[in-house]
Amino acid sequence: xxxxxxxxxxxxxxxxxxxxxxxxxxxxxxxxxxxxxxxxxxxxxxxxxxxxxxxxxxxxxxxxxxxxxxxxxxxxxxxxxxxxxxxxxxxxxxxxxxxxxxxxxxxxxxxxxxxxxxxxxxxxxxxxxxxxxxxxxxxxxxxxxxxxxxxxxxxxxxxxxxxxxxxxxxxxxxxxxxxxxxxxxxxxxxxxxxxxxxxxxxxxxxxxxxxxxxxxxxxxxxxxxx
Amino acid sequence: xxxxxxxxxxxxxxxxxxxxxxxxxxxxxxxxxxxxxxxxxxxxxxxxxxxxxxxxxxxxxxxxxxxxxxxxxxxxxxxxxxxxxxxxxxxxxxxxxxxxxxxxxxxxxxxxxxxxxxxxxxxxxxxxxxxxxxxxxxxxxxxxxxxxxxxxxxxxxxxxxxxxxxxxxxxxxxxxxxxxxxxxxxxxxxxxxxxxxxxxxxxxxxxxxxxxxxxxxxxxxxxxxxxxxxxxxxxxxxxxxxxxxxxxxxxxxxxxxxxxxxxxxxxxxxxxxxxxxxxxxxxxxxxxxxxxxxxxxxxxxxxxxxxxxxxxxxxxxxxxxxxxxxxxxxxxxxxxxxxxxxxxxxxxxxxxxxxxxxxxxxxxxxxxxxxxxxxxxxxxxxxxxxxxxxxxxxxxxxxxxxxxxxxxxxxxxxxxxxxxxxxxxxxxxxxxxxxxxxxxxxxxxxxxxxxxxxxxxxxxxxxxxxxxxxxxxxxxxxxxxxxxxxxxxxxxxxxxxxxxxxxxxxxxxxxxxxxxxxxxxxxxxxxxxxxxxxxxxxxxxxxxxxxxxxxxxxxxxxxxxxxxxxxxxxxxxxxxxxxxxxxxxxxxxxxxxxxxxxxxxxxxxxxxxxxxxxxxxxxxxxxxxxxxxxxxxxxxxxxxxxxxxxxxxxxxxxxxxxxxxxxxxxxxxxxxxxxxxxxxxxxxxxxxxxxxxxxxxxxxxxxxxxxxxxxxxxxxxxxxxxxxxxxxxxxxxxxxxxxxxxxxxxxxxxxxxxxxxxxxx
Numbered sequence: 001x002x003x004x005x006x007x008x009x010x011x012x013x014x015x016x017x018x019x020x021x022x023x024x025x026x027x028x029x030x031x032x033x034x035x036x037x038x039x040x041x042x043x044x045x046x047x048x049x050x051x052x053x054x055x056x057x058x059x060x061x062x063x064x065x066x067x068x069x070x071x072x073x074x075x076x077x078x079x080x081x082x083x084x085x086x087x088x089x090x091x092x093x094x095x096x097x098x099x100x101x102x103x104x105x106x107x108x109x110x111x112x113x114x115x116x117x118x119x120x121x122x123x124x125x126x127x128x129x130x131x132x133x134x135x136x137x138x139x140x141x142x143x144x145x146x147x148x149x150x151x152x153x154x155x156x157x158x159x160x161x162x163x164x165x166x167x168x169x170x171x172x173x174x175x176x177x178x179x180x181x182x183x184x185x186x187x188x189x190x191x192x193x194x195x196x197x198x199x200x201x202x203x204x205x206x207x208x209x210x211x212x213x214x215x216x217x218x219x220x221x222x223x224x225x226x
Numbered sequence: 227x228x229x230x231x232x233x234x235x236x237x238x239x240x241x242x243x244x245x246x247x248x249x250x251x252x253x254x255x256x257x258x259x260x261x262x263x264x265x266x267x268x269x270x271x272x273x274x275x276x277x278x279x280x281x282x283x284x285x286x287x288x289x290x291x292x293x294x295x296x297x298x299x300x301x302x303x304x305x306x307x308x309x310x311x312x313x314x315x316x317x318x319x320x321x322x323x324x325x326x327x328x329x330x331x332x333x334x335x336x337x338x339x340x341x342x343x344x345x346x347x348x349x350x351x352x353x354x355x356x357x358x359x360x361x362x363x364x365x366x367x368x369x370x371x372x373x374x375x376x377x378x379x380x381x382x383x384x385x386x387x388x389x390x391x392x393x394x395x396x397x398x399x400x401x402x403x404x405x406x407x408x409x410x411x412x413x414x415x416x417x418x419x420x421x422x423x424x425x426x427x428x429x430x431x432x433x434x435x436x437x438x439x440x441x442x443x444x445x446x447x448x449x450x451x452x453x454x455x456x457x458x459x460x461x462x463x464x465x466x467x468x469x470x471x472x473x474x475x476x477x478x479x480x481x482x483x484x485x486x487x488x489x490x491x492x493x494x495x496x497x498x499x500x501x502x503x504x505x506x507x508x509x510x511x512x513x514x515x516x517x518x519x520x521x522x523x524x525x526x527x528x529x530x531x532x533x534x535x536x537x538x539x540x541x542x543x544x545x546x547x548x549x550x551x552x553x554x555x556x557x558x559x560x561x562x563x564x565x566x567x568x569x570x571x572x573x574x575x576x577x578x579x580x581x582x583x584x585x586x587x588x589x590x591x592x593x594x595x596x597x598x599x600x601x602x603x604x605x606x607x608x609x610x611x612x613x614x615x616x617x618x619x620x621x622x623x624x625x626x627x628x629x630x631x632x633x634x635x636x637x638x639x640x641x642x643x644x645x646x647x648x649x650x651x652x653x654x655x656x657x658x659x660x661x662x663x664x665x666x667x668x669x670x671x672x673x674x675x676x677x678x679x680x681x682x683x684x685x686x687x688x689x690x691x692x693x694x695x696x697x698x699x700x701x702x703x704x705x706x707x708x709x710x711x712x713x714x715x716x717x718x719x720x721x722x723x724x725x726x727x728x729x730x731x732x733x734x735x736x737x738x739x740x741x742x743x744x745x746x747x748x749x750x751x752x753x754x755x756x757x758x759x760x761x762x763x764x765x766x767x768x769x770x771x772x773x774x775x776x777x778x779x780x781x782x783x784x785x786x787x788x789x790x791x792x793x794x795x796x797x798x799x800x801x802x803x804x805x806x807x808x809x810x811x812x813x814x815x816x817x818x819x820x821x822x823x824x825x826x827x828x829x830x831x832x833x834x835x836x837x838x839x840x841x842x843x844x845x846x847x848x849x850x851x852x853x854x855x856x857x858x859x860x861x862x863x864x865x866x867x868x869x870x871x872x873x874x875x876x877x878x879x880x881x882x883x884x885x886x887x888x889x890x891x892x893x894x895x896x897x898x899x900x901x902x903x904x905x906x907x908x909x910x911x912x913x914x915x916x917x918x919x920x921x922x923x924x925x926x927x928x929x930x931x932x933x934x935x936x937x938x939x940x941x942x943x944x945x946x947x948x949x950x951x952x953x954x955x956x957x958x959x960x961x962x963x964x965x966x967x968x969x970x971x972x973x974x975x976x977x978x979x980x981x982x983x984x985x986x987x
Contacts, residue, residue, distance in 0.1 A: 055493075079493065107495055111230060157496075
């Protein structure tokens with residue numbers, strides 16, 4: 001099992017304003033699967049993704065990535081693990097606007113003091129159709145292209161798992177389809193595990209597994225034929 | 227790795243230049259202030275020094291004395307002041323408006339009259355001339371001069387650099403006599419305008435005239451002024467530095483909070499907290515270095531302009547740049563400003579992840595605010611004040627200091643007097659009269675501001691004129707105690723001239739304290755034992771009646787310009803003294819002259835007034851010695867000369883308030899989302915502004931409480947009867963007005979732009 005989460009609990013606020021975003025939630029993700037987490041606004045799906053990705057510490061429970069407990073690590077170790085084994089695609093604020101496309105893509109590798117595998121990076125860029133734009137700055141790209149760069153960046157460090165938080169939330173239908181297809185290609189071609197949060201059931205339908213969340217609990221967990 | 231961080235930092239500075247602009251401007255002006263103050267200060271000192279040396283030479287004091295006293299003075303100096311260097315100067319005549327005179331070589335050396343050509347005259351027919359006169363009288367030229375009324379021919383053998391035309395001769399002879407005789411001393415040995423050779427001998431006083439103190443070396447005010455200037459400058463720099471650090475911290479913090487999501491992304495893609503912190507620090511260092519370099523370059527220009535101005539003032543152009551000092555200043559600025567960025571940097575780096583992703587709790591916040599809507603606006607205001615505590619703390623400090631200073635200055639009248647008397651010359655004539663008839667005669671002259679002091683010694687056990695023992699009427703803890711000197715306040719004029727801690731007596735039951743006033747008792751062997759020291763708030767009993775000590779006179783000392791700063795005796799018998807009303811004074815047995823003393827003093831303001839007084843007194847009592855204390859400055863010591871002037875407090879406070887206004891504006895703009903939510907849950911604009919007003923009210927209430935505590939503390943310590951209710955209320959109203967402006971006005975302005983609504987759409 002690539003990723004395991006046990007009895008996750010996350011509470012925001014206190015006293016009268018206390019809101020339980022995750023209620024004793026457990027989940028297991030197998031390697032190489034494409035998982036879609038769906039649910040209504042405020043259901044806790046983004047919180048779950050952030051907790052699984054080591055971005056938000058749960059109040060209770062633990063998350064194991066490749067048998068390593070994320071929240072028992074030091075902050076620096078977790079960060080290093082995140083930049084080596086995880087990739088992220090967010091809805092907004094996906095890219096560093098002061099960096100061009102190629103710089104954005106290789107940023108996690110540079111931060112890790114790693115050596116850039118030029119051939120692999122160019123392969124990804126070609127795959128995502130960004131060859132002509134590789135030296136462009138972020139403001140010169142469309143929303144769809146920006147998300148493609150985010151996917152490329154997520155793939156750059158050859159992570160074990162990619163977390164995508166509403167990657168199509170800000171895109172038109174055509175671009176949304178392209179982005180989801182690319183995630184699917186990444187899963188297949190590079191044997192990546194993808195966890196995607198979306199509220200769009202059509203988008204979710206490309207996933208191998210669809211998990212539905214409501215009020216911080218999993219109410220449905222279905223494997224699809226795709 | 228660092229290269230990536232540098233690159234990111236550099237590009238971020240370019241991207242967020244608007245965020246950095248205000249910080250840039252503040253640091254830019256701060257560096258201009260620091261560096262130009264340093265350069266201008268140094269150059270001014272040099273220019274002034276050059277000017278003074280050119281004009282007055284090195285320091286000395288020169289005065290004329292009667293030829294008869296010459297040997298007496300020499301004996302005195304040899305006996306008591308063997309290290310004192312002194313030279314002699316005779317005036318011997320005039321040649322075409324140029325003075326002729328003799329100055330011995332020690333005198334020439336003391337006055338920095340350098341021989342630049344030729345040699346010192348060794349024969350009676352040889353002379354030296356000044357550089358000015360050397361245009362007319364060349365070296366080796368012969369000239370006929372009338373010296374000491376004898377006309378002879380003299381040969382020019384030397385040229386002397388005369389920097390003090392009009393004070394020293396232009397023609398120097400080798401003839402050792404003339405009139406008047408003057409001595410030039412390397413230090414000041416006079417007391418007022420006399421030299422006291424033997425204080426116990428009435429003839430031991432040498433009158434002096436034509437006193438010249440070198441303005442460069444002898445300006446005590448200049449020394450004190452320089453000291454004050456440097457201390458004032460330090461106070462201002464420290465104030466500004468603290469203020470700037472505080473402002474920069476808030477600005478940086480606010481600016482970084484706006485970028486939480488960007489930082490969260492960087493953390494998300496694998497940037498460690500340390501890397502993020504370093505990136506933030508690099509950004510700030512880039513901005514700091516650029517602004518300091520710009521500031522330093524402009525400082526060079528400003529100080530050059532200042533040097534041109536100083537040239538007009540002092541006649542010499544000095545533009546010296548102490549690069550090491552400038553570099554030290556620059557490094558200091560870089561270091562300490564960078565330090566101010568560390569806390570916000572660390573805070574942002576640490577909170578970036580949780581701040582951004584937990585910020586996704588928009589929905590939950592909505593629920594929270596929906597609940598808050600039903601709470602009182604006061605509670606919302608209080609919460610906001612707690613959340614944005616930077617502004618709250620800043621306002622609290624500013625208003626707290628205002629309260630302390632304003633109310634304190636009203637409740638302590640001594641402070642007011644101190645302000646008016648400080649740095650003013652304190653002129654008076656004191657008559658050495660001992661007969662009561664002489665005193666009466668002087669009093670009858672109706673001289674302006676003439677005061678008689680009565681004081682007597684009070685021990686715990688005394689002996690009266692008949693040889694009988696009697697005990698002190700002062701009781702303390704059931705024991706008769708002595709206090710040293712009791713001085714009668716029969717004229718409040720000198721109290722008005724004095725500096726008082728606490729307050730003046732307002733009735734006969736209140737007394738003032740001198741410095742170190744101890745109570746002691748005397749045993750049968752007439753040994754005195756100290757039983758305690760009195761302080762403000764203590765009470766003593768005299769004939770079973772209680773008297774309260776309400777204030778303490780700070781010793782006034784005469785500051786006399788000497789080599790450095792020295793102090794002579796005190797004006798008043800301030801040490802070990804109680805200052806009492808005439809009613810209390812009469813309770814003490816006035817025994818005889820060995821116990822009771824009195825002195826007569828006339829305060830004057832102008833030289834004309836002084837001369838008139840002297841003339842009047844001498845016309846009736848020509849033998850009376852009159853001591854003119856015209857050099858006195860009211861001061862306790864050098865440290866107390868340096869005080870925080872109101873402008874030093876008011877200026878940073880005003881700046882702080884203005885900055886608080888802009889910071890609040892900034893904060894409101896940054897937290898538009900919160901106000902958008904408030905509106906979303908149905909709060910009207912009026913209610914929102916009222917919430918801001920509630921903040922102003924809370925601040926006013928807390929400050930008024932603080933002020934009340936301060937007044938009570940002041941009252942209990944000084945027993946002052948002045949309770950400044952009107953001033954207190956006025957202060958509270960002013961705080962309400964100012965805080966309302968700071969809180970409500972920017973909010974109203976932003977509200978008017980409709981930005982909250984735009985965001986909602």
